[in-house]
Amino acid sequence: MSSMATRQYRPSPFRRLALPAVAAVFLGYFTYxxxxxxxxxxxxxQTESRATQLRAELDRLKRERTEMxxxxxxxxxxxxxxxxxxxxxxxxxxxxxxxxxxxxxPKAK
Numbered sequence: 001m002s003s004m005a006t007r008q009y010r011p012s013p014f015r016r017l018a019l020p021a022v023a024a025v026f027l028g029y030f031t032y033x034x035x036x037x038x039x040x041x042x043x044x045x046q047t048e049s050r051a052t053q054l055r056a057e058l059d060r061l062k063r064e065r066t067e068m069x070x071x072x073x074x075x076x077x078x079x080x081x082x083x084x085x086x087x088x089x090x091x092x093x094x095x096x097x098x099x100x101x102x103x104x105x106p107k108a109k
Contacts, residue, residue, distance in 0.1 A: 035041050074081040096102055
């Protein structure tokens with residue numbers, strides 16, 4: 001019979017720590033990005049702040065558009081406002097009515 005050499009296996013103390021260490025690294029990675037990532041808590045606050053600014057700008061633009069639509073409606077169709085038409089025509093053509101009083105101001109330097 002031949003004798004076989006046997007080698008005893010002695011587990012390394014680091015082997016028992018490998019799985020918990022890998023799990024801790026993954027947990028740390030995801031925790032960091034949950035707070036500081038683009039879609040994390042800090043990112044959400046920035047997104048909400050930007051959304052509030054954009055809503056305010058949208059409201060301002062809607063009011064401006066409503067005012068422009070009102071002015072356009074006064075220049076068209078049966079609701080033609082003669083004074084507004086006269087004002088725009090004079091401004092565009094740079095004309096003055098003989099009965100108007102014109103006050104000239106010096107140019108700002």
